[in-house]
Amino acid sequence: MPQAEERRASRLLPSLWDEAHASTLDEPGRLLYRSNLLGADKRITNYGGGNTSAKLTEKDPLTGKDVTVLWVKGSGGDVGTMKRDGFATLYQDKLEALKGLYRGPEHEDEMVGYLPHCTFALNPRAASIDTPLHAYLPYPHVDHMHPDAVIAIAATATSKDLTHEIYGEEIGWLGWRRPGFELGLELSNFAKENPEAKGVVLESHGLFTWGETARECYETTLRIINKAIAFLDEKTKDRPAFGGLIQEPRSQDERRAIAARLMPEIRARIGQDERKIGHFDDSAAVLDFVGSKALGELAPLGTSCPDHFLRTKIRPLVLDMEGGIDQVISRLDDAIAAYRDDYARYYESCRHAGSPAMRDPNPVVYLVPGIGMITFAKDKATARIAGEFYVNAINVMRGASAVGTYRGLSEQEAFDIEYWLLEEAKLQRMPKPKALAGRIAFITGGGGGIGRATAQRLLSDGACVVLADIDVSALDSAKADLSERFGPDLVRSVRLDVTDESAVAQGFEATALEFGGVDILVSNAGISSSAPIEDTELAMWNRNIEILGTGYFLVSREAFRLFRRQKLGGAVVFIASKNGLAASPNAAAYCTAKAAEIHLARCLALEGAEAGIRVNVVNPDAVLQGSKIWTGEWREQRAAAYNMAPDELEEHYRKRSMLKRSVLPSDVAEAVAFLAGDASAKSTGNIVNVDAGNAQSFTR
Known part of the structure; x- marks a missing residue:
């Protein structure tokens, strides 16, 4: 196999399913196993993104009768690292009954308040807003993932046509709709009208796939993603990413030195009200993007997948390296002030009467041509994950711009998710920061x-x-x-x-x-x-x-x-x-x-x-106790100074103290x-x- 083909083949996702292991698990165990396998690869889904489900038969603790229970990833979890208690469990028949209470898209948020009434076996794990998307699909096993390759297709201006070109009738396509009850009904209708389909691409969002067993669902998910990877690889094999570089990467030592100098300067300007922690990424994907011809065109468009801009804000701040690092620092005040002003404009132009107050207007993602990407957030994990999400966004833009015209969400759609009252309620439930958070x-x-x-x-x-x-x-x-x-x-x-x-x-x-x-x-x-x-x-x-x-x-x-x-x-x-x-x-x-x-x-x-x-x-x-200076000669010398054996020293000091304590x-x-x-x-x-x-x- 030629080297280029070999490299493309190596980018395909391998099945890691171990049937010998899976056969030892019960059905919830196989759901968890599938979830962890999928979430372990960031090409399949980003941290905290996507969800998995299974409709299982359980004994009702009240009646002792068999009932169908939806096991679905709960609110705020991560499929790659979750444990069994990360799943919400809900009576399927009660979820079906919610359809009779639904008053239409303008009232769909109120349906989240009914989900706790559907809880099975007093499970304390809160159900997520994606629960109806799984509940109303007529399949035992459902995966919802955010694969870069599929979102690259979903985020093009011609995503519907591209989806059909790649998958034919096997995978359908639904236009953009914010996750919630209405999208759950649309998925249900699609499945009824297309019984042979194995999944659906959601415009600017992600992928749904399904199957009769946990293994079938997992392998279908991989196969569908691999088709998108192969399609993009074929279309881009002779083309430079993002139109090629106009800013070559500096040496690794230079990149690190410049980032180390720049990060405290950014922190000084954004950390007055809340201390921030930074993260630096100069991976090949980042350097390809920040040094590219297309940076100026693509970066302002923002991200497409809802999970992406919830972490990264609607768009990054690009810092021009012209004139060197001293000039970059001299321009920081104006650059960050301009970003804040634009964010305030975005907020004021998109806000609704009941929208939450404007949040921190500072940028999260900073792109530096030839150097890399810097991200800042309230803690290290959030800063790192924001960087990972933007790498996902880079991969999406790379694929989408290679096969068509990349299209981010409109500002209004982005705002309606960023300032969604349900998201605000989730933020309000988060624990109070610890005393030294951000230090x-x-x-x-x-x-x-x-x-x-x-x-x-x-x-x-x-x-x-x-x-x-x-x-x-x-x-x-x-x-x-x-x-x-x-x-x-x-x-x-x-x-x-x-x-x-x-x-x-x-x-x-x-x-x-x-x-x-x-x-x-x-x-x-x-x-x-x-x-x-x-x-x-x-x-x-x-x-x-x-x-x-x-x-x-x-x-x-x-x-x-x-x-x-x-x-x-x-x-x-x-x-x-x-x-x-x-x-x-x-x-x-x-x-x-x-x-x-x-x-x-x-x-x-x-x-x-x-x-x-x-x-x-x-x-x-x-x-x-535990002190290195009290090992060896020092201990012996101090004991000699007091005319005693070394193992008597600790007791000597305790007795010598006024409080008689070690x-x-x-x-x-x-x-x-x-x-x-x-x-x-x-x-x-x-x-x-x-x-x-x-x-x-x-x-x-």
């Missing part, structure tokens, strides 16, 4: 006990966290553990020597690229040493000063630079030590360096206040969370001792 924390010494506990504490409050540590093994372990517990979107890591000026700058650049900036610095990298002054070698002295003094200076300086560019304030927390206030024998180098940290924090508190940058100190004492990493993390968050918004230049009580280290 980005950079933690040095992130692989150690205090650093790891601090990361966990900030993550639990909704922050994104970058772990920085010179110990790769500890760093990898911490990242893996925290990613599993809080999700991979929220945790990044960077190997960092805090005494290396260029490495520190690169660490913050990497953070800006991953999340868009920094809001919180926890300076925690540490070492320990113990020796009488006459035995303290210069190398030991210098090492303490370099890591505990110079290291804290370098990371603070870089954080301040980023804070000032973002204009969003900032919070710096130094993890110093009781020894910074209370001298200890045989530890002159360590105690001196820790005292320097405390005074550096005071200086920075003075400098940062006018920019809203707060700098505070946490002074722990004797945190042995200090744990989580105790220090609690103090950091307070000083990093809004609860301490009016505190700077302070010291919080977390030492279980030590009179020598009282600050006053």
